[in-house]
Amino acid sequence: MAKNDLVFRIGGAAGDGVSSTAESFAKMSARSGLHTWTYSSYQSVIRGGHVWTQIRGSLGPVLSHGVDPDVVVALNQQSMDVHQGDVVEGGAIVYDTDGTKPDPAKLRRNVRLIGIPLRKKAQTLSPNALMRNTVALGAVVKLFDIDFRHVESAFKDIWGDKKPEIVQQNIAAAKLGAEAVGQMGGSLNLGLPYSNEAKYLMTGNEAICLGALAAGVKFLAQYPMTPASSILHWMASHGPKYGVVVKQVEDELAAMNMTVGAGFAGVRAMTATSGGGFCLMVEAIGQAGMTETPLVAVLVQRSGPSTGLPTKTEQGDLNLALGAGQGDWPRAILAPRNPEECFRQAAQAFNLAEIYQTPIILISDLYLGEGYRTVEKLDFNVPIVRGMMAADGGTAKDFMRYRITESGVSPRALPGMKGFQHVAATDEHMENSELISDVLAGLPEHVEERRKMHAKRMRKLDGLRKDTPPPELWGPKNADLTLLIWGSTWGPAHEAIIQVDETEGVKVNSLEFPTIFPFHAEQTEQLLRGAKQTLAVEGNYTGQFTRLLRAETGHKADRFYGKSDGEPFTWRDIADHILEAVA
Amino acid sequence: MKLEFEMDTYKSEIKPTWCPGCGDFAVLRALQTAIHALQLEPWNLLIVSGIGCSSNLPHFLSTYGFHAIHGRALPVAEGAKLANPELEVIVTGGDGDGYGIGVGHFIHAMRRNFDITYLVMNNQIYGLTTGQASPTSEKGMKTKSTPIEGVIENPVDPISLALASGATYVARAFSGDVKTMAELVKNGIQHHGFALIDCMSPCVTYNKINTYDFFRERVYDLQKEGHDSSDMKAAFAKAIEWPFVQRDRIPLGLFYRTEDVPTYEDLEPALKKGPPVRQPLGVENPDELLREFL
Incomplete structure (x- = not known):
């Protein structure tokens, strides 16, 4: 050859x-x-x-x-x-x-x-x-x-x-x-x-910046942390030309809270960090969920726990993203597999954030975020959808910021819009933002108010599930083995599949998840129906995605290959595990 | 002359939930008086608060509000101000919120000199959590969390901290004198830069030491005693009088003000195009942007 x-x-x-x-x-x-x-x-x-x-x-x-x-x-x-x-x-x-x-x-x-x-x-x-x-x-x-x-x-x-x-x-x-x-x-x-x-050559982090620009981002607040810092660097040098305020802040608490403030004031706002910084953001990202404030958070994973291996890759922060913040609040977690998808998903994340008025998390990792890859020419002509605004429908007189709706989405109003004044509240509140927490909690009618408001927010997950990209099956239909993968594992996994086919004639396909949450359980179950044997491959110790998959579908992967030594998967690593599985 | 906005225009339908006699009523009234005097449009006014008794304040006014999580009102306000610098942004909260859990943001917001007005309702105690020591509780004060020896830490002095951190308008007011407080708040809002107004706002339920009478017996007006508020050295000297040097006389009024320092918004390059909230979205000439990757 x-x-x-x-x-x-x-x-x-x-x-x-x-x-x-x-x-x-x-x-x-x-x-x-x-x-x-x-x-x-x-x-x-x-x-x-x-x-x-x-x-x-x-x-x-x-x-x-x-x-x-x-x-x-x-x-x-x-x-x-x-x-x-x-x-x-x-x-x-x-x-x-x-x-x-x-x-x-x-x-x-x-x-x-x-x-x-x-x-x-x-x-x-x-x-x-x-x-x-x-x-x-x-x-x-x-x-x-x-x-x-x-x-x-x-x-x-x-x-x-x-x-x-x-x-x-x-x-x-x-x-x-x-x-x-x-x-x-x-x-x-x-x-x-x-x-x-x-050919165009860029890192996953740069592709995220470009996707954000294409979607009209106007605000980035960030604290330096490997491997997310290059997002701050690229935006700091390019952002102002496109009217993007780029703010290096005192800590990640400020990064997320400033992003919340900017999103509330009406611009497309984002922050980016790695696991440790994301830990500091969790209370404030929950605040965005509660106040129904749109924002995009980029989580570029590195090896944990704690300071871990700052310059090494891992997919160990999925549970963190899934569980960030106290209580339940609606979120979507998108996991790009390559720079093109970093671009597309970053752009899409801003639409989802504004349509559903809630935080969207883009989860990447060091291997994808810092590695250079050639990409096809990126199409900047991305759709921009800003979601339901108060002026679209009702009048100022009957405006209620948190109106209960079937979709869970209420008309939004921005500071500066005359007559739509309201308070966004992190305490539980009623349709008109009046607090339930202080003097009303526990009164029978307000127990019901709380139940309704909480359910309204959580209903957004139904829409998010419909609007986020579904799982994809790649490779031959009648394979002897199906890989279960997410994120940057995509490349080495595909190469491993090609290699074992060429050298050993072994037929393998892969089921992959550009959306981690809300989980697309129905499609996943359908796609898994024909699988003879499954091998979950992810860059962490406990199989964070593998467990989510089981919780959502009942499917227990037949085999699990977790890697958390800091190094990225090579195609040979995965090919070895494929051959072991089909032996 | 008929004013466009009456006092009541600024009031919401929600009644304050504070204890009768709480110092925060005076701060609410002073703020309302100030924004009425300035005839600010309620829809262009954003009041951001954190968590604590005093942080409920935005609900009682008819402006835009953001009732944030504990200690994070300032960064939320900074983000909003950067997104839309045309908004008048006022931050309200308590001593625990601003000088305790949020003290890091307090220092950084001041060194940036955002054009934001910050009213701290300082009652030297945690009220909403039913009476623990706060960062401004006096040494020796017995509280639920310091029941044996009392507080054994030194209190934070917000005035000295503000001066050292770069705030360009630094004042202290007292809930026993709403008129002066309203004037200090009004001037703070008009000030081009970061204005801190530390409002001594007695907690009638949990702080039995720093009461209205405690202050009435001790306060004096800096301006009446000829303090030069353009002199930073003099401001520091006055700032440390209480509680560091003695506790018999407590200075009120304007410690320091300078208009010579540009705000963060003045210097931020992206704002030269105008408020980000009104800028077009997307990239006009992507080929130009992509060239560096080829």
Whole structure:
């Protein structure tokens, strides 16, 4: 089978320029016309430690960061020790002869050792050898036969027109690396026919920002927290141009409460965080449910519990999202599987939030949120539906903010609208917002009032269930095994399904859930009817989704594969579990 | 001249649920008097509160209101103000709400100098939860939660805290003098920047120490004694008089005011286009936006 992809991994210490080199290479891959996917493994440290990024480029659609690399760049000995054994047969390792040594006993067959005095070569251009990683990058570009013009354009993106001398120096450094490879056997001759038609490359977090902009977001309040911070960064630099107020706040309590205030005042408002920050938001998000205030909350999961592994991925916050806040209140939880869906669901979330006047949670994770993927051109022509407003129907005179309706949705009025003044209340209240809690609770007629008001709010779940995307069955109908998956597991799971079919002839499909809640039980039961055996695959210890599925449908997954070691699923992880299940 | 809005225009149909004699009645009256004097349109007025006896206040007025969760009135108000800076935003609440559970937001709202007016009904006790120590309870005060030795912590001094945090209008009023309080509130609303009015509002049920008489015997008017409210050093000196230095004389009135500091809204780049609530939704030229990803 002809090779149709390339896999490149670079490792070093934080501060060595691993991530900028990897980002440049990802751009070059996308501009060469390859479908591209990256995964960065990094740590909670600014200098030192061990960080590495893997970039995979493919002629066809790519579904994961892949497994074993064709080329490794080891910027220090630790990187060599950790990664040298992973390089495929016939692959190559680029390293600095000055202080780094490979161990031939650990290598696969025919791995080319390309030792280059990276530091010394970089020093010929600038005394501090800052461009050591660029020399290595040039070597990699040569190994993969990537058109050198993409090197120039990537550097121009980083340093722009303002620092042409730095761009020129880096181009010179990359050429030194390429020349060195030329003298040591030349390229890998993978023979990939690059189209050189550039593809869009972005992270899941960026796609969420774009979806929010398309939907008309006007307010983001956020507190920095990995892996959600890039949402704050991107919006802070781009938002004001589109009239978006971006506020870094004192804590996540303020983030959610400001978002509530902005939503109440009538703008499309959002906040974003990871699990720890979301913990601080739970009281205030319940407040939005009670006051019927629209907002969108993005939860980009990382490894817990507590501070956990801040730079590592997991799907362990689903129970948190499902149970956030005291009491029952209506919410929807959407789980995008890829950047395109991040874009679509972010846009849709703002509609759902305003139509149902309640918080919508978008649950993603580090693997999807921070990884770069190529995407098709995004369509910004998204529908914008702002829901029922007071002026649409009744008059100011008979206006009651919390009018009991069949759908559970009451006409909304915004501060500034003459005659529709009301108080939004976090205490239980009547249709006219008067509190039940203070002097009326327990009186027989107000017991009934409370029951009716509570039921009104909860009825919104019926509408949300209808308006949220249903579960999907992907793959062959008569499969021997059905995977049960959600969120970013999508890519590696699909690749595993394709691989086991191609290599072992095993037929597997997957049932996947772009909406986690309200749960689409009926469709799920229908889709599960034909399943011979099920294997639930999710990135947590207890099977948070698997348990929800059982609670909602009674279906107990035949097998469960939970992963919570901080690393994302690879297709091989999932393929191994598939083969074990069907053996 | 006939005024557009009568005093009663600002009243809602809901009657206050406070204990007879509660200091909060005076604060409600002072606020109503101030917004009447300024003839503010009720629909452009948003009153945000937290939780506590005093935080029920928005229900008793006919303006827009948001009765938030405990301690979070300020960030809710800040979000609303950023979404629609044309709204007049007033925050009301108690000492537990603002100086206890919400004290972090209090400091940050002031350093941002939002154009928001904050009325704290400070009764130095937790009323709604039936009488525990509050962050402004005096040292030694016995309460349900400090029954043996009394309070053994120092009280928060909101006036010094406000001065140190960047509030640009800092005043203290007393429920025994509604007229002066109304004037301080009115000036606070008109002030372009963050205005704190710490309202000493006696709890007649749970605080038997800091009563109306306690204050009447001790208060004096800063302005009558020639205090220069443009002088921050002098303001600090007056702020620490009570409760830090002594408890015989309690200064009331305007400690500090400056108009020289721009508000957060003045500086926020996204607001240069006008109120976000009135901006068009969506992206006009997506290709331009997408170019950076190519």
